[in-house]
Amino acid sequence: TTLHCETILKVNIHLNQNPTGFLGSEEFVHFYKMLTQRKEVVELFQEYSSDGQTLSHCDLEEFLREEQLEGDRSQEHALELIQRYEPSDTAKANHTMSIDGFLMYLTSADGSIFNSEDQRLYQDMTQPxxxxxxxxxxxxxxxxxxxxxxxxxxxxxxxxxxxxxxxxxxxxxxxxxxxxxxxxxxxxxxxxxxxxxxxxxxxxxxxxxxxxxxxxxxxxxxxxxxxxxxxxxxxxxxxxxxxxxxxxxxxxxxxxxxxxxxxxxxxxxxxxxxxxxxxxxxxxxxxxxxxxxxxxxxxxxxxxxxSDSKVSRCVHSILTxxxxxxxxxxxxxxxxxxxxxxxxxxxxxxxxxxxxxxxxxxxxxxxxxxxxxxxxxxxxxxxxxxxxxxxxxxxxxxxxxxxxxxxxxxxxxxxxxxxxxxxxxxxxxxxxxxxxxxRNSEQQFNPDKPQDRKDYCPLILTIQVISGQQLPKVNNKVGSIVDPFVRVEIYGLPADQATQETSYIENNGLNPCWNETLEFAVHTPELALIRFVVEDYDMATKNDFIGQYTVPFSCIQSGYRHIHLLSKDGTSLRPSSLFVNINITEAS
The missing domain is CATH 3.20.20.190 (Phosphatidylinositol (PI) phosphodiesterase)
Incomplete structure (x- = not known):
């Protein structure tokens, strides 16, 4: 993974000044936070923090209601999230969440783009x-x-x-x-x-x-x-x-x-x-x-x-x-x-x-x-x-x-x-x-004309691609740094097939920030899949694949969400991720 040159320089200077040549525990935590600091998350945190230092359970409840669209569940859920993700026992006792707890929540399964409720066995399994x-x-x-x-x-x-x-x-x-x-x-x-x-x-x-x-x-x-x-x-x-x-x-x-x-x-x-x-x-x-x-x-x-395959094309046999x-x-x-x-x-x-x-x-x-x-x-x-x-x-x-x-x-x-x-x-x-x-054999559905169905209700999917985190290198050459961009692909009925992408960010795989908004009309959301692809831009040759994540449209959570990237063979690339804001509305 690429690192900030400025941060690396600070670490080297400190090690040269330290006679032991090692980082102490407090110093290690300090430099770790420097490497993992998320400006966009800090700004979001401070937008909802009453005192600029913590989120009270009321602050967090407001965030869950306004941004994550959790509605009536937000108050109860806010207290649950504080207990689950806040690392400070003192903050837990005061029902508040620090920036560290907020980041842990956003990068957790609860903060994932994939609704965790849909990852359990939630469908009716008693049908033919x-x-x-x-x-x-x-x-x-x-x-x-x-x-x-x-x-x-x-x-x-x-x-x-x-x-x-x-x-x-x-x-x-x-x-x-x-x-x-x-x-x-x-x-x-x-x-x-x-x-x-x-x-x-x-x-x-x-x-x-x-x-x-x-x-x-x-x-x-x-x-x-x-x-x-x-x-x-x-x-x-x-x-x-x-x-x-x-x-x-x-x-x-x-x-x-x-x-x-x-x-x-x-x-x-x-x-x-x-x-x-x-x-x-x-x-x-x-x-x-x-x-x-x-x-x-x-x-x-x-x-x-x-030689044993040179047989007649028409294969007939006796079935026992x-x-x-x-x-x-x-x-x-x-x-x-x-x-x-x-x-x-x-x-x-x-x-x-x-x-x-x-x-x-x-x-x-x-x-x-x-x-x-x-x-x-x-x-x-x-x-x-x-x-x-x-x-x-x-x-x-x-x-x-x-x-x-x-x-x-x-x-x-x-x-x-x-x-x-x-x-x-x-x-x-x-x-x-x-x-x-x-599933209804009596009611004819035409995939080429989704607008003909009785309950036709197209949706607008708006995706703000905010940032990326710790994207892996695709080239092992010394000094190689990725120029990442994000492509969002919609797969579904012919009317829903679409692709849009962000611009590329030069030489930054640690924390590239795009802050670009992509918008899609989805006519039959129950059949649509959304695929997020990150690639390394190359002007002269084919772009290199970095990671991807594919999710059913029906399983997407609105709000500020992380997308934990997968490799080409479907295995996890943690901690590589994208940070996005999802908004789904009815088409006018």
Missing amino acids: LKHYFISSSHNTYLLEDQLKGRSSVEGYIQALKRGCRCLEIDCWDGSSGEPVVYHGHTFTSKILFKDVINTVAKYAFKTSEYPVILSIENRCSVEQQKVMAQLLKDILGDMLLRTTIDGKVPSVLPSPEELKGKILVKGKKIGGLESLDADNPVSGEVSDEDDSSELRRDSLTTESLP KELSDLVIYCKNEHFNNFEHARIHGKPYDISSFSESKARKIIKEAAADFAQHNARQITRVYPSGLRTDSSNFCPQDMWNVGCQMVALNFQTAGLEMDLNDGLFSQNNRCGYVLKPEIL
Whole structure:
């Protein structure tokens, strides 16, 4: 982190004058305060302080009411904050807050832009599965690209730790009679199916107690399908859902609450739940999602593939009853058209689309797609052409209510920032209740015309970007100092997509001050995500990424707030932060 040259000079002078060559405890505190002094916070503090030295509980109450918009809660909350953040016992006893306590409050979870109430489990978890966005992973076993990358159970561990609730398992015949998992028709390494299931059993519910869905791409022979089924039953035991929760054919899917602690298998099924007594396997295509075939068809020739992959593009196989019987509420079903799905679709049918097919449908019939997704679950997965395991923007799919938008979790970037941002709410449990406009199958919602909805109420989001704190260096060269600027990006319906940025500050990563105001009109706030990005300006080359933070619009707190920045892979960059003032009003 860059430091004030003046402060460093003072420290060096003092050390040279001090015969011990060390700072005493009081001197250390003094110099620490010099380094961390926040002029903009001091000015705000003094604006509300009656005596210029402290905030009485009445002063703090006024600040919470006028600036943080806490209303009736402000008096009680003021006393709570003094007890929680004021470091001086004397000040606590007098119900006052010092500048140190005020700064501690502003940089705490209570002073964060993300409303802490929305970080707990606050949503209704008793609605049918179709009414939730479900954190979903694609090619979960891969740690790198999908041509020559390494497969590892670590991919499943990391996805589950990030709250992912739908994992993909591509299953193929192994040479020793044991099924293996890898990206078929490529040079990716192979791992044992049983190792994947053992990993799932161990980590499935460490982060979230809500159901895990195993999206199985089955390319195995009859013999090894039977092995798969037995491994699922033996390893997962009572966690594996093997029958409907009430023993009856569902008219509607159960809720995440009803499926707590359960692991569901998603895949092809012989018949439906109405024909659980089917005795014989049937011949047919095992999966609709042959993205390995798509990759082979569009980007490779058979000569460039491993010898064991030079097979017909049209994959047909026998599905065994043992594996079929484990598919309960998540049956893969080919999508014909919306009318066919409306008439013949079952509650437990799940249709899968490549990103290109989904995008085409959104362009041609977004309102119909949204209505379909209010009735049934849709999974969207990346194109097979993404051999580098890159991702598509998930927001387009969420706009029409697609529940399972599967991304390559191993690939950091904008798309995973959005995914992490959406699922950072609701205790990071991997399930986010869709907005009411996307849950009502009787009321048509058109993402291209948000103004047509009955309760249309656009909002104005005003963001004063005040300052930054202790921004990390992006270049390790001696003397390198960042020239930071802030970009604010809005992701949501097409009408809400917008980007604005501040000017850049030369050579200051310690405490750059912008004091610039950005303003956005947001037409459908319940679907919008706000992404704050800090970059190092460079006139000659591409700007360097410093940090980012993505938050659902509905979870933003008004007032003076800190934004604690995250790295490119989503880990904390504390103490790096932005200080902003947020104001949300109805559009006139």
